Amino acid sequence: MTVDVMMAAAQGLLALALAPAVVGLVRWLKARLQNRRGAPPWQPYRELRKLFQKEVVVSRHASWLFHLAPFVVFASTLAVAVIVPVLAVPLLVDRIGDLLVVVYLLLLGTFFLALAGLDPGSAFGGMGASRGVTVAALAEPTLAVAIFALARSAGSTNLGEIAARTIADPLSAVSPGHLLAFAALFIVMLAETGRLPIDNPATHLELTMIHEAMVLEYSGRYLALIEWAAALKLLVFFALLGNLFVPWGLARAFTLEAVMTAAGVFAVKVGVLAVAVAVLETRVAKLRLFRVPELLTASFVLALLAVTSSFLLR
Amino acid sequence: MTPELLLLAVSVAGYTGGALAALAFRGVAARALVAAGALGGSLATLALGAWCLATGTTLAFAAPWLPLTGLALRADGLSAFFLTVVGLAAAAASIYGFGYSAHHDGRDSLRLLGAMFNVLLLSLTVQVLADNALTFLVTWEVMSLSAYFLVLVEHDQPGTVRAANWYLAVSHAGFAALIAAFLVLAAGDMTGSFAAMRSVGLTPGTRDLVFLLALVGFGTKAGVIPLHVWLPMAHPVAPSHVSAVLSGVVIKMGVYGLMRVALDLLGGGPAWWGGIVLGLGAVSALLGVLYALMEHDLKRLLAYHSVENMGIILLGVGAGLMFQSYGLPALATLGFVAGLYHTLNHACFKGLLFLGAGSVLYATRTRNMEDLGGLITRMPRTAVCFLVGAAAISALPPLNGFASEWLVFQTLMGGALVPRPEVAIGMPIAVAMLALTSGLAVACFVKAFGITFLALPRSTEAARAREVPASMQVGMLVLVGMCVALGLTPFLVVPVLSRALTGLGRLPMTPIGFSLHLPLSVAGVTGEMSPLLLAVGVALLGVLTAIVLRLLADRRLRVGDTWGCGRIGQTPRMEYTATAFAEPLRRVFAELYRPTEDLSIDFHPKSKYFVRTIAYRSEVQPWFERLLYTPFLSALRGAAAGVRQVQAGSLHLYLAYMTITLLALLVVARWSR
Numbered sequence: 001m002t003v004d005v006m007m008a009a010a011q012g013l014l015a016l017a018l019a020p021a022v023v024g025l026v027r028w029l030k031a032r033l034q035n036r037r038g039a040p041p042w043q044p045y046r047e048l049r050k051l052f053q054k055e056v057v058v059s060r061h062a063s064w065l066f067h068l069a070p071f072v073v074f075a076s077t078l079a080v081a082v083i084v085p086v087l088a089v090p091l092l093v094d095r096i097g098d099l100l101v102v103v104y105l106l107l108l109g110t111f112f113l114a115l116a117g118l119d120p121g122s123a124f125g126g127m128g129a130s131r132g133v134t135v136a137a138l139a140e141p142t143l144a145v146a147i148f149a150l151a152r153s154a155g156s157t158n159l160g161e162i163a164a165r166t167i168a169d170p171l172s173a174v175s176p177g178h179l180l181a182f183a184a185l186f187i188v189m190l191a192e193t194g195r196l197p198i199d200n201p202a203t204h205l206e207l208t209m210i211h212e213a214m215v216l217e218y219s220g221r222y223l224a225l226i227e228w229a230a231a232l233k234l235l236v237f238f239a240l241l242g243n244l245f246v247p248w249g250l251a252r253a254f255t256l257e258a259v260m261t262a263a264g265v266f267a268v269k270v271g272v273l274a275v276a277v278a279v280l281e282t283r284v285a286k287l288r289l290f291r292v293p294e295l296l297t298a299s300f301v302l303a304l305l306a307v308t309s310s311f312l313l314r
Numbered sequence: 315m316t317p318e319l320l321l322l323a324v325s326v327a328g329y330t331g332g333a334l335a336a337l338a339f340r341g342v343a344a345r346a347l348v349a350a351g352a353l354g355g356s357l358a359t360l361a362l363g364a365w366c367l368a369t370g371t372t373l374a375f376a377a378p379w380l381p382l383t384g385l386a387l388r389a390d391g392l393s394a395f396f397l398t399v400v401g402l403a404a405a406a407a408s409i410y411g412f413g414y415s416a417h418h419d420g421r422d423s424l425r426l427l428g429a430m431f432n433v434l435l436l437s438l439t440v441q442v443l444a445d446n447a448l449t450f451l452v453t454w455e456v457m458s459l460s461a462y463f464l465v466l467v468e469h470d471q472p473g474t475v476r477a478a479n480w481y482l483a484v485s486h487a488g489f490a491a492l493i494a495a496f497l498v499l500a501a502g503d504m505t506g507s508f509a510a511m512r513s514v515g516l517t518p519g520t521r522d523l524v525f526l527l528a529l530v531g532f533g534t535k536a537g538v539i540p541l542h543v544w545l546p547m548a549h550p551v552a553p554s555h556v557s558a559v560l561s562g563v564v565i566k567m568g569v570y571g572l573m574r575v576a577l578d579l580l581g582g583g584p585a586w587w588g589g590i591v592l593g594l595g596a597v598s599a600l601l602g603v604l605y606a607l608m609e610h611d612l613k614r615l616l617a618y619h620s621v622e623n624m625g626i627i628l629l630g631v632g633a634g635l636m637f638q639s640y641g642l643p644a645l646a647t648l649g650f651v652a653g654l655y656h657t658l659n660h661a662c663f664k665g666l667l668f669l670g671a672g673s674v675l676y677a678t679r680t681r682n683m684e685d686l687g688g689l690i691t692r693m694p695r696t697a698v699c700f701l702v703g704a705a706a707i708s709a710l711p712p713l714n715g716f717a718s719e720w721l722v723f724q725t726l727m728g729g730a731l732v733p734r735p736e737v738a739i740g741m742p743i744a745v746a747m748l749a750l751t752s753g754l755a756v757a758c759f760v761k762a763f764g765i766t767f768l769a770l771p772r773s774t775e776a777a778r779a780r781e782v783p784a785s786m787q788v789g790m791l792v793l794v795g796m797c798v799a800l801g802l803t804p805f806l807v808v809p810v811l812s813r814a815l816t817g818l819g820r821l822p823m824t825p826i827g828f829s830l831h832l833p834l835s836v837a838g839v840t841g842e843m844s845p846l847l848l849a850v851g852v853a854l855l856g857v858l859t860a861i862v863l864r865l866l867a868d869r870r871l872r873v874g875d876t877w878g879c880g881r882i883g884q885t886p887r888m889e890y891t892a893t894a895f896a897e898p899l900r901r902v903f904a905e906l907y908r909p910t911e912d913l914s915i916d917f918h919p920k921s922k923y924f925v926r927t928i929a930y931r932s933e934v935q936p937w938f939e940r941l942l943y944t945p946f947l948s949a950l951r952g953a954a955a956g957v958r959q960v961q962a963g964s965l966h967l968y969l970a971y972m973t974i975t976l977l978a979l980l981v982v983a984r985w986s987r
Contacts, residue, residue, distance in 0.1 A: 052863075055870035061770055061884065062876075063690040065701075075856035079848065095842045096851065100720055101711060105852075107756055108710045114760040118890065120876040121687075121769030126890020129764065133757035134898040140753030141746035144723070148745050152730045157841035217876065221867040225859070293902045304742055311730075311738035 003254045004092035008082050011091075014263065015081035015239070019231035020044035022238065022270055027202075029278035044231065051224035059120035059217055069116035070218070070225040073109040077229040080105050080236050083159065085243045087262045088251035090160025098157040099147045102240075103140075106192065106233065110136045113226070117214035128213025131289060135198060135210065138293055139191045142184050142300045149181040149306035150244060163247035173246065180306035182245045186276075187299035189237040191292070193230070196281040198292050235270070242269035318373040318389070321362040322443075328355025329436035336428025341419050345412055348428035349785075352408035352435055359439050360401025366394035367810055373443070383506050388445035391814030392578070395654060396442040396570050402796065403562040403661045404435050410669050410789025411555040413782065414676060418467075427467045427553060434460040434556075438563060442570055447496040447506035454492065454567075458485040458535075461564055464556045465548045477547035484544040488534030492571075495527035499579060511579045521580055525587055528575040529594075536568025538628065539598040540942050542621045546605070549620065550613035550681070554672020555789070557613060561620040562665035566657050569627055573650070576635060577819040588636025589740070595632050596747040599625025603754045604906060607761070607899055608934045610683045610892045612671045615762055616664065619707060622751060623660040626722060627653045629748060633725045637732075638819065645728045651811045652721035658807075659714040659800055663706040666793035670700035673786055674766060677779040683762070683892045688771035692779045697767045699790040704759040706797045709752045712849035714801035719752060721808070724841050754899070761895045770886040802846045893932070900934070907934045 024041035031038020058066060083097045083105075097105070110132060117129035151157045153172055154165040166173050191198045194211035203209050215226050243250055249265025251258035287295060315323075332351020336344055366373065366389050378384035389397070411431065418424035437460060441453035462485070465478040496506065498520060503510045516524070530541070537545035545565070549557050576587060602622030609615040630653030638646035673696040674689065675681055690697040706713035726748065729741030771777040781787075800807060876884050900907055912931040918924035960971075 052867040055868055055872055057872045057874045059876040060873050061688075063768065065690065065768065071856045071859055072852075074859055075852050078855050078859075079852045082851070096844050096847045098841045098843055100723055100841070101843045101848065104709060104711050104716055104720075105848075107708075107753070108705075111705065111708060111710055111756055111760060115764050115768065118760070118764035119768045121884060121886070121889045122876045122878070123888050123890055124877075126764075126895060129760060130890065130895045130898055133760050134902070137750065137753030137757045137899070138902070140749040144749030145742050145746050148727055148730075148742050151727050151841070155840065157724070157727070161840070220870075221863055224867070225863075289898065290901055300746065304746070307742040308739055311735070 001092065007088050007091055007254060007259075008093045010259070011084075011086040011088075012078060012082040015084075015086055015232060015235050016078065016228075018267075018270070019081075019228065019235040020048060022235050022274060023231040025271070025274045026234075026278050026281070029275060030281055033278060033282040044227075048224050048228060051219075051227070052221050054220040056220035056222055059122075062120045062217070065112075066116050066119045066217070067222075069112040069119075070222040070229075072112040074225040074229045076105045076109045077232045077236070081232055081239075084236050084239045085159050085163055085247075085250060086239050086266060087259055088254065089163045089243075089247065090158070094158045094160040099150065099159055099162070100144075100157055102159070102236075103143050103147070106236075107136065107140075109229065109233075113214055116218075117216075120217045122217060124213045124216045128210055128216065131210045132214050135191050135292060135296075138296045139188045139299075142188045142296060142303045145300065145303035145307055146181045146185045146188070149177050149303060149310065152307060152310055153177055159244065162244050163250060166245070166247050167250070167252075175310070177306045177310035178245055180302045180309065182241065184299045184303035184306060185237075185241060187295060187302075189234075189241065190277075190280075191296060193234045193237055195234075195277060197284045197287040197295070200286050238270050238273045239266070241273060242266065316373070318362060318366065318371060319375060321358050321365065322373065322375070322387075322439075325355045325358035325362065325439055326436060328352070328358060329432045329439070333429045333432035333436070336425050336432070340424075342416075344424055344428060345415055345419065348424075348432065349408050349412035352411070352432050353405055355432070355435060355439070356401045356404035356408055358401075359397050359435075360405060362389075363394045363397030363399075363401055367391065367398060367814055370813065374445075376445075383446055383448045383504070385449050386445040386507060387440070387443040387449070388508075389443055390818070391816065392570070392573060392818060393442045395658075395811065395814045396566070397439065399566060399658055399661045400435070400438045400442065400563050402658075403559055403665045403793075404438075406665055406669070406789045406792040407555040407558045407562075408789075409792065410558070410672070410786050411553075413785035413789075414555050414672055415553060416783075423467050426463055427556075430460045430463040430467075431556060431559075434464060434559065434564070438567070441567065445508050447500060447508075447511075451489075451493060451496065454571075455489060457564065457567065458482075458489065461485075461548075461560060464560070465552045467553055467556070468551065471551060473547075474551045477544070477551050480544040481548035484534050484541065488531045488541070490531075491527045491534075492531035495524050495531060495575065498527070499524050499575070508574075508579060512581070518584075521583055522587075525576055525580060525583055528572060529590065532568040532571040532575070533594065534568075535571070536565050536624045536628070537598075537621050538568070538594050538624060539601050539621060540939065542598065542602075543939055543943065545621060546609075546614050546617040549617040549668075550611060554613070554668055554675060557616075557672070558665040558668035561617065561668055562661040565620060565624060566627075566661065568624070569631065569653065569657055573631060573818075577638075577650070581819045582635060582638045585636050585639040588632045588634070588639060589736075591628050591632030591635055592740075592744060593632070595625045595628030595630075596744045597625070598622065599629065599751040600747045600754075601906075603751050603758060604899075604903055605934075605936065607754060607758045607896050608907060612674060612681045612683055612686075612762065612766060613668070614681075615683075615758070616667050616671055619667075619755070619758070620660075620664060622755065623656065623664065623707070626719065626748065626751070627656045627660065629653075629744060630656060630718075630722045630725055633722075633729070633744075636737075637725075637728065640732050642728070642731060645725065645731065647812050647815055648721065648728065649725040650815050651808055652718060652725050654811050654814075655721060655804070655807060656715075656718035659706070659718045659797075662793050662796040662800060663703045663713075663715060666699060666703035666790055666797060667707065669786070669790045669793065670696055670703055673782040673790070674700075674779075676782050676786070678773075678775040680773070680775055683765045685773040686766045686771070686776045687769050687886060687889065688767075688776060689779055690767040692771075692776075693767075693781045695781060695787050696790065699787075699794050700767065701763055702794045702797055704763045706801065708756040708759045710756070712801050712845035712852075714797050714799075717801050717804040717807075717845055719748070720841075720843060721804075722748065757896075757899065761892055765890075765892045765895060769889050770884070772886045772889070772891075802849060804845065908937055909934050 024044045028041045114129035117125035154162040199210040251262040335347030373389040375387040437456040444450035534541045606618035634646045634649030706715040709715040709719040916927040
């Protein structure tokens, strides 16, 4: 029990500490791929420190909701980071939330962020909120069906259970169901975390932006919380992709050695996924907003095939 | 007299007293007595339901000396559950109604409203207890008619009479199907008692017929697509606390009836019964929310969400029926529990949202979201209540909508246990439709709350809005409390619901177990979650973040203008509108909406770069409704013209008809002996 609580706390703290570095790493890799020198991977830490030291400017039209939203977004994303297996399986936190809870907790953050976008009455915020919830809504079916595919082979929606089953049956990791579900979830990850080709995390004040438009009115410590939560969300998706589909390296026993190994392996997995995202973001251009549904439909078809293939190939 | 019968008597007395008081008194006295009667009655109903659920006791009462087959009442677990739903929503609506109906003081409409509100509640209470066909059908009709009059209360508003007529016509079409269903089911048994119907052995074909008739009859009441057209018309035009009862409770009678007939009286059937219900549920859920997205009338938006949520309930019930026929009783119980849980939750959050919309209407006199905005500072308590309702209906943890949708998801995923191709492909699609529905519901309620309550007011009415009277706030707060409580405690609710279902149809007698978290272990499908721990955890993390921030981060805060690209002075016209908010989704689903757009610009005669006025109109027509209803209505009109030939208006002719019919019947009776 105590060990479980400590492991869960360790997972949360590790994710919290690592998240800005992941965003920085993707940015740095992209810069290198584009023949730029780029800011070092630890640049986001400096940005967060800078934001935490600045004053907050709040619109006179904003209500209490604007002040509450950063905390809801941050706390719910952090809660997800505690639940998702980062270091070890199975933990007792599995009982607090399964994969569906993860999806809906992230949706809770989107809900409040979109409302906060509307709150100051700016057209940018409204536009971002409208697009943000549109993309989130269209990504839902893929997420749910990908969960179905994973739950079907594991017989459970519990995160620890899914990872443990794959470890017990290594061949299932290369089954068509798993591979297709991985591809589907990867596309959804791009949509949910506002990466290219759905949203451009590097853009500002253009009519193409989604996430940046929603948080345009935020500044200072509030913006820091939101940026940190966004980085954490990216890391959470990396952890889902890395540890549910390729669960090897996760600690099964709570020894210091096993946990350190798990942390090392996790860092490698995150690095590989960061390279994949960076390469992808260098290779593709942003899609027009109204082409995004096509991409999400494609990911949905992949997820649907993932579920049905496990039936057909049985 | 047993305590159950006493509670029932108190409940009936409360409703009757409230109805009579509406007729006997005028003004504020009438309003207070109506509310008191309805509140007393509904609290007794709630107590009766909760008591029967908690203790497992049943109630039986019969008055066979009444005309025809007499009155027969019986409460089993299912009845007790629905009594709880009725009592809960009605209690909140009664308290709210006291303040809300103040503008009816001194008008005749108060009599109609007060009397019919109590009659509606009475009919609902008796109906879920009905133990013979006659009691059921009579209370069903009383319920439909009282609801019709309640829809008509504000008949001076445009569109109300038309909506009420639609409602009346569709209700009666459904009622005809129900009469037919019960006649077939009774199979010549003149008592029409439910006990006899359970044991009657019908051929499979006849059972299918009864099921389909019941599905049509109860589907019209439940507002299942394509039988939903009346719902978004009728519910919004009723007074708001009545809308809360109509959407929260009355349409649930469709679910009750369907479960009573298909599961209890018929004892379940082939898998395609469940498949049909499941399919109708999935379509209703998705189309309901899609049409809600395009709606900018706050109450119509909520009415379309009722269609959506009935769909989610039917997903659970349909999956239950299906798994039962595949011989997976534990999973079937889970499906029914999920459906019933969502029924209870929907009664709470939809009731709450209609009361919230009613408060907005009360304060601003408008339901059009494009004229609202900025109410969060003007009506802070209503805003918080509406926000809780919006989060609950969007299935956000840790509120109640999430708990039941999670169960529905788990049930549908249990379809993996059925080794049949149609299920293997159908269930993932149902899961996907449910997921899309809940994603779109989030979008829709960000719109509903964001445009109505946030930013700057878009009209002087909204700018002048003030918080509503205390009674209305209390009514909303009751339901806010229920949304939170039901969301945090699925580990208490689920076992009670599964126990209520035991013995119904061929469901097993083993209820689903519970602990602080909710471990589901139903033959191969497992999943765990604990909204309570989740809520505590997220709240702790949030508070911790706030404390750390207070200690370490900069604490300065400056109030400034919203950034306007250098433009000084912000007006409401710069805000995003509800139409604009829903525009991306309207484009994505353009094939479904087929919107018509009408743009007219009046240029300055000297230069087309100066625009004088600009008018934009866009409408979304549910084309498939026209596709379905136009041929039907024109056929109906043709038939009516045919009947008119026979109805010449001559008394002699009618007497001749009667004589001929009588003779024909006598001959048939003689012949068949």
